[in-house]
Amino acid sequence: MCRAHGVAGEFGAEAWAAAVRTPLYYPDAVTLAPQAGRDELVARIDTFSPGASVKDSFADLELAAAGFHVLFEAQWVLRSAGAPTPSSDLAWDVVGDPDTLRAWALAWDDGAGHAELFRPGLLADPETFVILARPARGSDDRVVAGAVATRSEHVVGVSNLFGREDGPDAAWPVVLHALTHLFPTLPVVGYEQGDVLRVALRHGFEPIGPLRVWTHGG
CATH class of the missing domain: 3.40.630.30 (Gcn5-related N-acetyltransferase (GNAT))
Structure with missing residues (x-):
């Protein structure tokens, strides 16, 4: 999606991140490993433009001190x-x-x-x-x-x-x-929350772990 909008992201050892704002609904950074370094991750994205977001894939970051708040929490799901x-x-x-x-x-x-x-x-x-x-x-x-x-x-x-x-x-x-x-x-993977999560479980998915999405400011 980012490439289709002309936005280049870069993979690192702990996270993928884009230095400029990503398209609507798409995070500016995605953690790829548990306990990713907060300061290093935040430094890789644009927190000066409104609405920067981070997909905390393991729900183990603490970004409040960097000006973020939790937008939503969800569950990773897997269907074999x-x-x-x-x-x-x-x-x-x-x-x-x-x-x-x-x-x-x-x-x-x-x-x-x-x-x-x-x-x-x-x-x-x-x-x-x-x-x-x-x-x-x-x-x-x-x-x-x-x-x-x-x-x-x-x-x-x-x-x-x-x-x-x-x-x-x-x-x-x-x-x-x-x-x-x-x-x-x-296998098929994704993440869902609330009633939509319950529908996915009815269709053969299993929850495999939490994730969290943070947004900056607001």
């Missing part, structure tokens, strides 16, 4: 490769062109005004798959559910899951069916 896939009456596809990405983004955004977040450059990333779902029957070609899948060597991460009509309960079956087809040997 080969787990049974629920049935769905939706048909899935992978977005492959800017016009379809625009339709997906408008459905995801649901009128909030942030559809421009998903730029065509995202489609050039070979490890990113934007999954959409439409009604399987009839002439209705509306995008009604979807997610973004990011593949690594060992797992596939899921974010931006949405279901226009029935929320994540409708979205997870078709998205999991797509992921099983695209990545049959990879």
Whole structure:
């Protein structure tokens, strides 16, 4: 996402960080190891512009003294490769062109005004798959559910899951069916909180640890 917006990040031993502000909803730093050094991490991001954020992947940082407060807490979740896939009456596809990405983004955004977040450059990333779902029957070609899948060597991460009509309960079956087809040997990971976490657990995920997102100022 950052590359699609022209923002360059850098991996370090303890964290990934971007020196300039990242796109809306995306953190300026992500810890990659427990007990990351606070001062070194904060020095790598822009805390002068409003809204800087840190994804504390192990929920073990103390950033209050650096001017941050907790935005939310959540749970990492894992679904094993080969787990049974629920049935769905939706048909899935992978977005492959800017016009379809625009339709997906408008459905995801649901009128909030942030559809421009998903730029065509995202489609050039070979490890990113934007999954959409439409009604399987009839002439209705509306995008009604979807997610973004990011593949690594060992797992596939899921974010931006949405279901226009029935929320994540409708979205997870078709998205999991797509992921099983695209990545049959990879477990699925993500993070959720509240009611959405409870839905994910109903669809075969297990909680594997806490995370915390901090934001600066405000």
